[in-house]
Amino acid sequence: MSVVIQNLVRNAPGTRKRLLNDVSLDVPTGSFVALVGPSGAGKTTLLRAIAGLDTCESGALLLDGQKVENMQDRARKIGFVFQNYALFPHMTVARNISFGLDVQPRAIRPSKNDIAARVQELLALMQLPDMGKAYPARLSGGQRQRVALARALATGPGVLLLDEPFGALDPIVRRAIRSWLRSLHDRLGLTTILVTHDQEEALEVADRIVVMQQGSIVQDATPEVLDREPATAFVMEFLGEAAIFRGVVQEGWFTPDEEGVLPFAVTGEISSGPADAMIRPFEIAVASPDLAQGQVIPISSQGVRNGYRHYLARLKDRTIAVHIPDYAEENAFPRGDGVLDISRSRLFRNGKRYV
Numbered sequence: 001m002s003v004v005i006q007n008l009v010r011n012a013p014g015t016r017k018r019l020l021n022d023v024s025l026d027v028p029t030g031s032f033v034a035l036v037g038p039s040g041a042g043k044t045t046l047l048r049a050i051a052g053l054d055t056c057e058s059g060a061l062l063l064d065g066q067k068v069e070n071m072q073d074r075a076r077k078i079g080f081v082f083q084n085y086a087l088f089p090h091m092t093v094a095r096n097i098s099f100g101l102d103v104q105p106r107a108i109r110p111s112k113n114d115i116a117a118r119v120q121e122l123l124a125l126m127q128l129p130d131m132g133k134a135y136p137a138r139l140s141g142g143q144r145q146r147v148a149l150a151r152a153l154a155t156g157p158g159v160l161l162l163d164e165p166f167g168a169l170d171p172i173v174r175r176a177i178r179s180w181l182r183s184l185h186d187r188l189g190l191t192t193i194l195v196t197h198d199q200e201e202a203l204e205v206a207d208r209i210v211v212m213q214q215g216s217i218v219q220d221a222t223p224e225v226l227d228r229e230p231a232t233a234f235v236m237e238f239l240g241e242a243a244i245f246r247g248v249v250q251e252g253w254f255t256p257d258e259e260g261v262l263p264f265a266v267t268g269e270i271s272s273g274p275a276d277a278m279i280r281p282f283e284i285a286v287a288s289p290d291l292a293q294g295q296v297i298p299i300s301s302q303g304v305r306n307g308y309r310h311y312l313a314r315l316k317d318r319t320i321a322v323h324i325p326d327y328a329e330e331n332a333f334p335r336g337d338g339v340l341d342i343s344r345s346r347l348f349r350n351g352k353r354y355v
């Protein structure tokens with residue numbers, strides 16, 4: 001089921017403060033989108049608006065190209081799991097799962113037998129086949145989240161909305177459950193929108209990442225494009241560790257302000273003037289002192305982690321992290337002194353990327 005959001009505007013109740021600022025988003029059937037952004041960016045607000053839990057000043061939601069007005073319709077087509085959306089403690093797992101079906105109007109409610117069969121099917125899908133009679137208190141955190149997912153899927157929705165569903169789980173369980181979620185999404189042909197604080201989680205499960213900031217979408221792209229071509233300096237910084245070098249573009253060259261960093265040739269049409277080069281620690285190379293013109297800087301080893309040798313380069317007023325892959329050729333590893341080669345940087349002017 002496709003989801004199209006058109007120009008959603010929501011103000012904080014009773015005020016003119018914009019929580020959603022003309023947000024439009026197109027999520028084709030079968031895609032898995034991760035919504036990321038700093039705290040307060042409006043991710044939960046957007047998800048709640050899609051679920052119909054809050055009203056909006058203006059804008060529209062289309063499911064499979066049809067405008068949705070009727071709440072009951074929407075509830076059937078959209079399943080959601082919110083982090084704080086707890087299970088009912090006094091109901092068995094099976095009752096928790098069937099709840100959405102049990103409360104349907106009689107005209108559309110399946111028979112008791114059909115509901116029981118559906119619950120069994122969902123329990124098997126969630127890999128909890130024998131848990132139907134248990135009460136939530138007996139379950140682990142990961143099992144509870146799977147029951148919450150089963151409950152969200154009971155009515156057979158085409159769209160699944162997830163707001164930090166794994167936030168409370170420990171990292172190992174979290175990693176296991178997210179790859180399982182991705183395969184569940186594929187198997188059921190769902191359209192999923194996931195809010196997460198965890199960049200790694202977003203990159204691993206989603207086909208597309210939507211970055212929000214101050215009630216607006218700042219970029220909507222595949223993980224590869226976001227990494228290669230972040231639209232703004234904010235996006236680049238938000239999606240991973242990045243160093244920023246201030247400098248000047250002139251006659252096709254970027255010259256950093258700081259000593260110990262090599263100028264580099266810039267490709268593309270760029271007007272002269274101040275600019276910022278941004279680069280990730282593993283994209284920085286170190287040139288040996290004899291190749292350097294100008295001042296060399298001290299570079300100290302910090303050990304090996306996750307297949308990278310970590311170094312700290314000491315510029316005049318700050319240090320810069322440099323990560324060189326452990327499999328690199330011997331001459332790529334700095335020995336005491338060197339100069340930084342930041343030619344793999346993206347360039348930004350006034351926060352917007354232009355190379």
Ligand SMILES: Nc1ncnc2c1ncn2[C@@H]1O[C@H](COP(=O)(O)OP(=O)(O)OP(=O)(O)O)[C@@H](O)[C@H]1O
Nearest residue numbers: 012013019037038039040041042043044045046197
């Ligand atoms: N009912 C409300 N009344 C007033 N302000 C609200 C209301 N709901 C949300 N906000 C504000 O809207 C902004 C966006 O909140 P929202 O929960 O959507 O952010 P978020 O991106 O999901 O953040 P987090 O990652 O911390 O969950 C915040 O500044 C929040 O304080």
